[in-house]
Amino acid sequence: MLYPVFMSAALPPFPKPEEPVDARQLLEVALAPDEPCLRADAARNRARLLEAASRLIAEHGAAGVTMEAVAAAAGVGKGTVFRRFGDRTGLLTALLDHSARRLQEDFLGGPPPLGPGAPPADRLRAFGVAVIHRAAEQLDLQLAAQPDGTRRFAHPSHRALHIHVVMLLRQVVADADCELLGQTLMAYLDPALIHHLTGQRGMPLERLEKGWLDLVDRVTRTGA
Amino acid sequence: MLYPVFMSAALPPFPKPEEPVDARQLLEVALAPDEPCLRADAARNRARLLEAASRLIAEHGAAGVTMEAVAAAAGVGKGTVFRRFGDRTGLLTALLDHSARRLQEDFLGGPPPLGPGAPPADRLRAFGVAVIHRAAEQLDLQLAAQPDGTRRFAHPSHRALHIHVVMLLRQVVADADCELLGQTLMAYLDPALIHHLTGQRGMPLERLEKGWLDLVDRVTRTGA
DNA sequence: GAATGAAACTGGACCTCGGTCCGTTTAGAG
DNA sequence: CTCTAAACGGACCGAGGTCCAGTTTCATTC
Structure with missing residues (x-):
C-alpha cells in the first residue's frame, strides 16, 4: 500500500517556466482534512x-x-x-499536523509580514524565519517524519510550502524560473540540513536566519 | 557498528564565517583509499x-x-x-567510488573550466553542470546510496564537494557566509531533487542546467 | 425498531531486510 | 611451526510493512 486514497493524488505535470500557476493549485495542495469521515x-x-x-x-x-x-x-x-x-512517516506526519496547519494558516491568512498585505519579498523573509523556528522546536520529530529519497519532495506538506514560496517569488522576480528557485529556497529550510548545521556542527540559529535573509536578497535581486 | 575506522573521523567544528579554510581541510576530506592494506x-x-x-x-x-x-x-x-x-549505503557508495574519484580529480586538477585556471565563477558553473550530468547517468544508484536524514551531509563524498564549492565561493563573494551559500548550492544538486524533477515531474535536464547557471549568477552577484 | 448485507475496520501471524553477535577459521609474521 | 590478529559466516534480532480471515458499523429495508 502506498497511501490512503486522499493522499495519493498524482503530481500535476510540471508547468513551463512562463505559465502562471493555477490559483486552484494552492487549494488542491492544502492539507487533507484531519479525519475524513471515519x-x-x-x-x-x-x-x-x-x-x-x-x-x-x-x-x-x-x-x-x-x-x-x-x-x-x-x-x-x-x-x-x-x-x-x-506508514511510519504518515503517523509521524500526523503528529506534526497541528503545527503544519498553523503555519499554513499563518502565511495564507495571518497578519503581515507572514500573511498577505506585506510586500512579497518581506513575506518570503518572514516565511523562512518562521519555518526555521518551527524546525528548531520540533527537530527530531520533523526529521523522523521526513520520507526518504525522492518522496520527500512529493509529500503534500512539502509541496504546500513550495507552492507558497513559488507564488511569492513570481511576484518579485517574474522573469526567473521560480519553480527551481523555489526548490532551492526550500532546500535551505530542509529540517535535515538545519539539524545537521545546528546539531552536528555547532551553528547558532541566528546565523541560519541571517543566511536566509541574505539568500533571499541574492535570489530576488534583479539583474545587475 | 558505524563505519570502518578510516571513515569515522569526527566533523571539524564549524569555522566562523570570516575564518579562512585551512587548506589541509581539502586534503583531509579526500576520498579514502580504495583498499587500505587488506x-x-x-x-x-x-x-x-x-x-x-x-x-x-x-x-x-x-x-x-x-x-x-x-x-x-x-x-x-x-x-x-x-x-x-x-552498511548498505557503504556498499553502494563503494560502487560509485570510481565515478566520484574521477569527478574529484577533474575539479581538483583537471583542465579548465572545471579544474584550476578558469575564473572561480566559471568553475562553479562547470562544476554544477558536471554534477548534474553525473547524477543523470547514475540516478538510481546515487539515490540508493544516499544515507538518509542528517547523515547525508556528514558523508565524506558530500563534504568533499561542499568544501570545493565553498572554496570557489570565497573567491567570488568573500564577504558572504560561504558555508551557508555552499550548502544551498549543494542542495540544488541533490540527487533526490534531480530525480524528483526529471523523473517524477517531466523536467528536462537542460532546464535544470539553466537553473544552475542562473542560481550561480544570483548567488554570486555582488550587492546592488 | 429489528433485520440484513456490504463496506469498512481489526488484529496478529507472517515476510523481508538491514544490522549485530560470537564461536570458528585462516592468513601470514616471526 | 606457532601464535595472534584479522576475517569469516550464518544464526539471530528488531522493525517496517503485508495479508487475510474474522468482526463491527451503519445505512437501508421491512
Missing part, C-alpha cells in the same frame, strides 16, 4: 494511536516510536496503525 | 562483493541489491559484507 471505532482508534505516539515521543524521543510499540500502547493491532496512517 | 582473502572477497553487487544492479536495479543477495552471489557470508562496507 467510522466511529476507527476515529476512536485514530485518536488513541496519536495520543499513544505522542506519549512515546515524550518518553523516548522520536526514535523510540516503533509501530508495534504505538499499537501496543494504544491497545490496538499493528495492522490498524498501518491502515490508518499508511 | 588481507589477501579480504581483498579477494571485497572484489567479489563489488562485482556481485554490480551484476545485481544491472539485472534488478538498485532496489534489487539486498545485502543477503549480494553476499550469496559473491559466495560469502552476510557478516562479511557488513564488516567490509559498514
Whole structure:
C-alpha cells in the first residue's frame, strides 16, 4: 500500500517556466482534512494511536516510536496503525499536523509580514524565519517524519510550502524560473540540513536566519 | 557498528564565517583509499562483493541489491559484507567510488573550466553542470546510496564537494557566509531533487542546467 | 425498531531486510 | 611451526510493512 486514497493524488505535470500557476493549485495542495469521515471505532482508534505516539515521543524521543510499540500502547493491532496512517512517516506526519496547519494558516491568512498585505519579498523573509523556528522546536520529530529519497519532495506538506514560496517569488522576480528557485529556497529550510548545521556542527540559529535573509536578497535581486 | 575506522573521523567544528579554510581541510576530506592494506582473502572477497553487487544492479536495479543477495552471489557470508562496507549505503557508495574519484580529480586538477585556471565563477558553473550530468547517468544508484536524514551531509563524498564549492565561493563573494551559500548550492544538486524533477515531474535536464547557471549568477552577484 | 448485507475496520501471524553477535577459521609474521 | 590478529559466516534480532480471515458499523429495508 502506498497511501490512503486522499493522499495519493498524482503530481500535476510540471508547468513551463512562463505559465502562471493555477490559483486552484494552492487549494488542491492544502492539507487533507484531519479525519475524513471515519467510522466511529476507527476515529476512536485514530485518536488513541496519536495520543499513544505522542506519549512515546515524550518518553523516548522520536526514535523510540516503533509501530508495534504505538499499537501496543494504544491497545490496538499493528495492522490498524498501518491502515490508518499508511506508514511510519504518515503517523509521524500526523503528529506534526497541528503545527503544519498553523503555519499554513499563518502565511495564507495571518497578519503581515507572514500573511498577505506585506510586500512579497518581506513575506518570503518572514516565511523562512518562521519555518526555521518551527524546525528548531520540533527537530527530531520533523526529521523522523521526513520520507526518504525522492518522496520527500512529493509529500503534500512539502509541496504546500513550495507552492507558497513559488507564488511569492513570481511576484518579485517574474522573469526567473521560480519553480527551481523555489526548490532551492526550500532546500535551505530542509529540517535535515538545519539539524545537521545546528546539531552536528555547532551553528547558532541566528546565523541560519541571517543566511536566509541574505539568500533571499541574492535570489530576488534583479539583474545587475 | 558505524563505519570502518578510516571513515569515522569526527566533523571539524564549524569555522566562523570570516575564518579562512585551512587548506589541509581539502586534503583531509579526500576520498579514502580504495583498499587500505587488506588481507589477501579480504581483498579477494571485497572484489567479489563489488562485482556481485554490480551484476545485481544491472539485472534488478538498485532496489534489487539486498545485502543477503549480494553476499550469496559473491559466495560469502552476510557478516562479511557488513564488516567490509559498514552498511548498505557503504556498499553502494563503494560502487560509485570510481565515478566520484574521477569527478574529484577533474575539479581538483583537471583542465579548465572545471579544474584550476578558469575564473572561480566559471568553475562553479562547470562544476554544477558536471554534477548534474553525473547524477543523470547514475540516478538510481546515487539515490540508493544516499544515507538518509542528517547523515547525508556528514558523508565524506558530500563534504568533499561542499568544501570545493565553498572554496570557489570565497573567491567570488568573500564577504558572504560561504558555508551557508555552499550548502544551498549543494542542495540544488541533490540527487533526490534531480530525480524528483526529471523523473517524477517531466523536467528536462537542460532546464535544470539553466537553473544552475542562473542560481550561480544570483548567488554570486555582488550587492546592488 | 429489528433485520440484513456490504463496506469498512481489526488484529496478529507472517515476510523481508538491514544490522549485530560470537564461536570458528585462516592468513601470514616471526 | 606457532601464535595472534584479522576475517569469516550464518544464526539471530528488531522493525517496517503485508495479508487475510474474522468482526463491527451503519445505512437501508421491512
